[in-house]
Amino acid sequence: MLLGIISDVHANELALEASLAALGRLKVDRLAILGDVVGYGPDPEPVTRRIAALVSGGAICLMGNHDAAVLGARTSMNDTAAAAIAWTKPKLSEASRQFLSGLPMTATIEDVLLVHADASNPAGWIYVTDTASAMHSLLAVKAPVTFVGHVHRPQVYCLTATAKVIGHTPVNDVAVPLSAQRQWLAVAGAVGQPRDGNPAASFLTYDTATRDLTFRRATYDYEATAQRVRDAGLPERLAERLISGT
Amino acid sequence: MAKSRLDTGSVLDGFTIGTLIHRGGMASLWEVTKQGDPASLLMKIPVLQEGEDPAAIVSFEMEQMIMPRLKGPHVPRHIANGDFAVQPFIVMERLAGDTLLPQIDNVPMPAEQVAAIGAGLADAVEALHRQGVIHLDIKPSNIMFRPTGETVLIDYGLAHHRDLPDLMQEEFRVPYGTGPYMAPEQVLGIRSDPRSDIFAIGCLMYFFATGVRPFGDPQKLKGLKKRLWRDPVPPRKLKPDIPPWFQEIVLRCLEVKAGRRYPTPAQLAHDLRNPTQVQLTARAEKLTKDGFFAVLKRKGEPHHSLIDRPPEREAEASDAPIIAAAINLDDMTPELADKLRRTLLRILERAPQARLAVLNMLKLNRIAMDQSLDEQGNNKHVQRLVGLKDWARPMKLTQGRVTYHVLEAVDPADKILDYARVNNVDHIVMGARANSTLRKILGSVSGKVAMEAPCTVTVVRIREAED
Numbered sequence: 001m002l003l004g005i006i007s008d009v010h011a012n013e014l015a016l017e018a019s020l021a022a023l024g025r026l027k028v029d030r031l032a033i034l035g036d037v038v039g040y041g042p043d044p045e046p047v048t049r050r051i052a053a054l055v056s057g058g059a060i061c062l063m064g065n066h067d068a069a070v071l072g073a074r075t076s077m078n079d080t081a082a083a084a085i086a087w088t089k090p091k092l093s094e095a096s097r098q099f100l101s102g103l104p105m106t107a108t109i110e111d112v113l114l115v116h117a118d119a120s121n122p123a124g125w126i127y128v129t130d131t132a133s134a135m136h137s138l139l140a141v142k143a144p145v146t147f148v149g150h151v152h153r154p155q156v157y158c159l160t161a162t163a164k165v166i167g168h169t170p171v172n173d174v175a176v177p178l179s180a181q182r183q184w185l186a187v188a189g190a191v192g193q194p195r196d197g198n199p200a201a202s203f204l205t206y207d208t209a210t211r212d213l214t215f216r217r218a219t220y221d222y223e224a225t226a227q228r229v230r231d232a233g234l235p236e237r238l239a240e241r242l243i244s245g246t
Numbered sequence: 247m248a249k250s251r252l253d254t255g256s257v258l259d260g261f262t263i264g265t266l267i268h269r270g271g272m273a274s275l276w277e278v279t280k281q282g283d284p285a286s287l288l289m290k291i292p293v294l295q296e297g298e299d300p301a302a303i304v305s306f307e308m309e310q311m312i313m314p315r316l317k318g319p320h321v322p323r324h325i326a327n328g329d330f331a332v333q334p335f336i337v338m339e340r341l342a343g344d345t346l347l348p349q350i351d352n353v354p355m356p357a358e359q360v361a362a363i364g365a366g367l368a369d370a371v372e373a374l375h376r377q378g379v380i381h382l383d384i385k386p387s388n389i390m391f392r393p394t395g396e397t398v399l400i401d402y403g404l405a406h407h408r409d410l411p412d413l414m415q416e417e418f419r420v421p422y423g424t425g426p427y428m429a430p431e432q433v434l435g436i437r438s439d440p441r442s443d444i445f446a447i448g449c450l451m452y453f454f455a456t457g458v459r460p461f462g463d464p465q466k467l468k469g470l471k472k473r474l475w476r477d478p479v480p481p482r483k484l485k486p487d488i489p490p491w492f493q494e495i496v497l498r499c500l501e502v503k504a505g506r507r508y509p510t511p512a513q514l515a516h517d518l519r520n521p522t523q524v525q526l527t528a529r530a531e532k533l534t535k536d537g538f539f540a541v542l543k544r545k546g547e548p549h550h551s552l553i554d555r556p557p558e559r560e561a562e563a564s565d566a567p568i569i570a571a572a573i574n575l576d577d578m579t580p581e582l583a584d585k586l587r588r589t590l591l592r593i594l595e596r597a598p599q600a601r602l603a604v605l606n607m608l609k610l611n612r613i614a615m616d617q618s619l620d621e622q623g624n625n626k627h628v629q630r631l632v633g634l635k636d637w638a639r640p641m642k643l644t645q646g647r648v649t650y651h652v653l654e655a656v657d658p659a660d661k662i663l664d665y666a667r668v669n670n671v672d673h674i675v676m677g678a679r680a681n682s683t684l685r686k687i688l689g690s691v692s693g694k695v696a697m698e699a700p701c702t703v704t705v706v707r708i709r710e711a712e713d
Contacts, residue, residue, distance in 0.1 A: 181303065
């Protein structure tokens with residue numbers, strides 16, 4: 001089964017559509033969205049509706065910290081993120097709020113564990129940013145493969161037989177075979193706000209039969225989304241970073 | 247992990263097991279056949295026992311990951327991988343003949359013969375590097391040959407792939423490699439510098455030409471580290487008939503700092519095939535090891551200050567391309583000469599480690615054997631070389647960056663293409679025939695080269711004034 005994994009859409013409709021179109025061309029069998037449907041971006045309502053429709057069609061969508069925040073959960077956030085949450089709240093319809101509040105924290109497809117942040121404590125929203133935090137998450141679960149979001153930069157970690165963690169920065173469109181002898185954790189990049197220096201929407205596919213993990217990119221009109229961020233009166237930094245990809 | 251018993255005649259994943267060819271410490275090799283495939287195949291099965299060194303497993307995983315991605319004549323063709331959950335194996339093409347290992351009974355060999363082995367080996371390593379793979383275990387027992395002459399590298403258990411997770415990286419404290427051939431940075435655990443392979447080629451050539459291993463055969467880390475500060479005895483001290491060019495090449499490969507070695511195997515191969523063009527430095531004449539105090543000073547320094555950092559994006563050959571300029575002196579206007587030089591300088595400026603080979607075709611008569619002397623009795627080759635150097639002089643290139651070659655050819659385009667293929671040329675620069683009427687009658691050399699070249703081709707043309 002070919003899984004399409006996207007994460008951190010962050011209310012960026014153009015980036016979401018570009019990613020879905022690319023995944024459609026790749027003929028994925030199942031789609032999973034690893035949380036942070038909203039926050040930062042200018043299109044919270046259309047993006048939430050679109051993802052709700054995908055979920056009713058069989059896709060999986062998880063809860064992210066921005067989704068929890070927009071529903072009123074107390075989470076620590078920087079000023080920019082908090083300003084975007086405050087802007088987002090009144091933009092969501094009751095149906096969309098209902099949809100977001102029903103999102104699960106984790107999900108499993110075959111032997112793959114899906115979670116927005118560190119898997120040892122999903123509601124703690126801990127970032128997996130290095131080998132130490134990856135080890136923390138990997139040791140807490142039994143699943144051979146974990147996919148997380150939250151960090152916005154693609155990365156692969158693997159736990160070796162001697163309990164060491166190796167980090168690997170993936171190359172786009174090059175399949176990484178996840179050998180069954182060890183445990184793997186991959187941080188999907190962000191669809192709606194990449195931070196690895198490349199503004200194109202970032203996502204991945206995973207073939208559960210061949211165990212091939214492939215990171216992919218879909219470019220979109222990020223200047224148009226940036227303009228929409230500005231027009232919405234959201235913080236300027238949120239427009240800039242869409243263009244620079246940082 | 248389940249393990250099926252293997253015997254001659256048993257069948258595994260559609261492969262019929264033949265005879266056991268070799269049983270080693272890390273793996274055993276079986277001859278196998280597959281129905282419908284007449285080729286002779288080889289099945290490699292790792293030795294996996296409880297409590298064994300986990301390196302055997304990890305290195306087999308790496309090999310299973312890397313081999314299916316490799317292409318070309320310098321690698322055994324990969325056929326299939328066996329699942330670890332059942333019985334891990336790799337099936338590949340079985341190459342006829344022996345490895346280079348038995349040849350160590352015949353060392354020392356003449357330098358020219360070693361240079362030919364080294365050039366073929368460098369070709370194979372270049373092909374690997376261009377696919378993003380560093381071998382990291384180049385030694386005689388991992389080198390084979392095709393009947394057509396190409397050198398083949400086998401055993402990718404220690405290899406590093408630029409685009410894949412390096413499972414060996416963090417796993418083990420001891421550096422993995424083979425003592426006599428291991429580069430200094432590899433001793434310190436760096437696995438991402440393609441120039442480590444160039445060091446290994448240098449070790450092999452040194453050994454084959456002198457009969458002595460440059461750094462002995464240390465078994466412990468302490469002994470391996472010695473090569474960080476202690477330079478080997480210069481080959482010509484051991485064997486005075488070794489020519490200076492050969493020592494220059496070998497000692498450059500054996501530089502402790504990778505940045506002082508050849509930047510690519512292609513450039514190394516080019517020097518090995520053109521001994522008269524090798525830029526000789528103090529290395530060529532050196533007859534003693536470095537003095538006591540120099541060595542003592544190096545020994546006192548932190549290890550990591552003695553080596554160079556690996557390049558940012560590993561195994562990227564494009565920073566050190568070989569550029570070939572095909573120069574037709576008979577059809578050269580001052581404008582075209584100037585424009586060709588400007589074009590070359592622009593290309594060389596962007597690649598500080600690029601090498602330029604200036605080529606000239608000496609057209610041979612199709613029927614009669616040409617005389618190498620002209621009517622006045624002057625050697626045509628020498629005249630052409632002088633002409634080429636004069637043409638290149640205004641570029642003011644440093645010596646060692648540029649070489650000059652007069653090639654005899656019946657068909658100049660074929661000869662340029664052949665040169666580009668043999669020498670792994672990255673970029674051909676040539677002028678277009680000035681006279682378009684002549685071009686129509688004689689056909690275009692540059693047109694044919696541009697169409698068939700294995701690399702980038704730039705055709706430089708002077709815009710003709712409109713009537």
